[in-house]
Amino acid sequence: MEERKKTNIILFSGDYDKAMAAFIIANGAAAYDHDVTIFATFWGLNAFRKDEKMNVEKGKMEKMFGKMMPRGAENMGLSNMNFAGMGPKMIKKVMKKHQAMPLSDLIEMAQEQEVNMVACTMTMDLLGLQKEELIDGLEYGGVAAYLAEAEDGQVNLFI
Amino acid sequence: MEERKKTNIILFSGDYDKAMAAFIIANGAAAYDHDVTIFATFWGLNAFRKDEKMNVEKGKMEKMFGKMMPRGAENMGLSNMNFAGMGPKMIKKVMKKHQAMPLSDLIEMAQEQEVNMVACTMTMDLLGLQKEELIDGLEYGGVAAYLAEAEDGQVNLFI
Amino acid sequence: MEERKKTNIILFSGDYDKAMAAFIIANGAAAYDHDVTIFATFWGLNAFRKDEKMNVEKGKMEKMFGKMMPRGAENMGLSNMNFAGMGPKMIKKVMKKHQAMPLSDLIEMAQEQEVNMVACTMTMDLLGLQKEELIDGLEYGGVAAYLAEAEDGQVNLFI
Numbered sequence: 193m194e195e196r197k198k199t200n201i202i203l204f205s206g207d208y209d210k211a212m213a214a215f216i217i218a219n220g221a222a223a224y225d226h227d228v229t230i231f232a233t234f235w236g237l238n239a240f241r242k243d244e245k246m247n248v249e250k251g252k253m254e255k256m257f258g259k260m261m262p263r264g265a266e267n268m269g270l271s272n273m274n275f276a277g278m279g280p281k282m283i284k285k286v287m288k289k290h291q292a293m294p295l296s297d298l299i300e301m302a303q304e305q306e307v308n309m310v311a312c313t314m315t316m317d318l319l320g321l322q323k324e325e326l327i328d329g330l331e332y333g334g335v336a337a338y339l340a341e342a343e344d345g346q347v348n349l350f351i
Numbered sequence: 352m353e354e355r356k357k358t359n360i361i362l363f364s365g366d367y368d369k370a371m372a373a374f375i376i377a378n379g380a381a382a383y384d385h386d387v388t389i390f391a392t393f394w395g396l397n398a399f400r401k402d403e404k405m406n407v408e409k410g411k412m413e414k415m416f417g418k419m420m421p422r423g424a425e426n427m428g429l430s431n432m433n434f435a436g437m438g439p440k441m442i443k444k445v446m447k448k449h450q451a452m453p454l455s456d457l458i459e460m461a462q463e464q465e466v467n468m469v470a471c472t473m474t475m476d477l478l479g480l481q482k483e484e485l486i487d488g489l490e491y492g493g494v495a496a497y498l499a500e501a502e503d504g505q506v507n508l509f510i
Numbered sequence: 511m512e513e514r515k516k517t518n519i520i521l522f523s524g525d526y527d528k529a530m531a532a533f534i535i536a537n538g539a540a541a542y543d544h545d546v547t548i549f550a551t552f553w554g555l556n557a558f559r560k561d562e563k564m565n566v567e568k569g570k571m572e573k574m575f576g577k578m579m580p581r582g583a584e585n586m587g588l589s590n591m592n593f594a595g596m597g598p599k600m601i602k603k604v605m606k607k608h609q610a611m612p613l614s615d616l617i618e619m620a621q622e623q624e625v626n627m628v629a630c631t632m633t634m635d636l637l638g639l640q641k642e643e644l645i646d647g648l649e650y651g652g653v654a655a656y657l658a659e660a661e662d663g664q665v666n667l668f669i
Binding site: 216287350 | 361363364365392393394410412413415419420473476477478479495497498501502503508
């Protein structure tokens with residue numbers, strides 16, 4: 193029996209468009225029967241935040257980061273032509289017209305296709321993000337977990 | 352006979368310097384006898400726009416995107432030190448002095464070296480870009496076309 | 511005897527957080543017995559600048575670039591939430607609190623773990639950076655040096 197191929201994506205970016213690219217590739221690879229993992233680190237973790245405010249104990253600094261960073265996929269900005277928030281609205285309007293899936297649906301689809309989603313614990317620690325603030329169904333790990341997958345991967349990307 | 356190696360680059364970025372990096376690697380890999388593919392998606396597609404305005408029918412939103420996005424390689428900005436357009440001029444001046452190829456020449460060289468250039472049809476649809484507005488010699492495809500190449504690739508990069 | 515695996519990272523970005531990610535992955539891969547190479551190109555070269563001003567002869571343009579670009583790892587900005595320099599200070603404060611290594615320590619650790627660090631000579635030429643301005647222990651090369659490593663790499667990333 194042939195071994196399944198592996199796609200491993202590090203999602204570092206907190207931009208809506210880059211996260212879309214990551215999840216479109218992840219969903220495509222899953223449809224092609226790859227084992228797919230998305231490791232969200234640094235600003236990429238924002239895609240996994242819940243959109244409501246959770247009641248968790250935090251330090252002052254961590255509270256500030258929590259406030260300044262977008263809460264969840266649909267609140268992220270664009271890497272380009274963001275225009276103080278106008279850009280994302282325009283893109284989403286155009287996406288709706290062309291029946292393209294919004295990021296939150298792409299993430300849901302990835303979960304249905306059993307894409308592994310790993311939240312970087314080092315970043316969670318640094319930015320003061322707690323498990324209660326992130327969506328369900330995530331795994332938790334660090335650079336070792338990433339490398340264990342990536343060294344056997346066919347498609348390894350940093351986004 | 353040994354199989355040829357494969358380099359596959361996703362060009363997501365619409366920055367002049369990042370696109371330069373993509374095409375320098377692509378041309379290098381082609382010179383090393385790799386089969387090379389550049390998949391331009393999202394803002395990366397701007398590198399493949401013609402620099403003149405084409406007469407094509409468009410919706411209002413698509414017209415706006417078309418106007419706001421740079422028309423072709425030499426009109427793109429920098430990822431860093433762009434200084435409202437001053438940066439690209441400075442870089443190009445310095446490039447000329449050191450006889451480095453401008454991006455438009457790097458793209459032409461890639462075409463001469465038979466680098467496959469694929470324009471992402473999903474992005475074209477979203478941003479309202481039509482074939483007539485893009486340079487000649489492109490192929491057209493989506494995430495499936497990318498994965499078919501990338502899963503056998505030695506060098507897979509997301510730029 | 512099994513061959514050692516290879517991790518090759520192109521560090522294009524001049525952002526503190528992205529360079530941190532690059533060196534965390536590099537150090538992790540070295541700990542996993544990979545042969546690891548970091549190719550610093552374009553703005554990524556700033557991570558390898560010495561933090562003091564060196565006395566070297568330069569053209570006018572090259573002097574200007576030298577002045578505008580950050581001198582060394584600890585003077586780089588963030589890719590996100592930079593807030594005119596406030597962001598890096600906040601991140602470093604939070605990193606200290608959580609005993610995370612600053613970028614300059616991550617680079618030193620990489621050198622101790624024998625990560626190959628290659629400075630892109632084409633960029634040095636363009637931006638007018640000279641060997642005297644960069645930290646010790648670097649190698650120097652171009653796209654050919656990169657591809658020679660990358661075509662046998664298991665983990666190839668563009669950051």
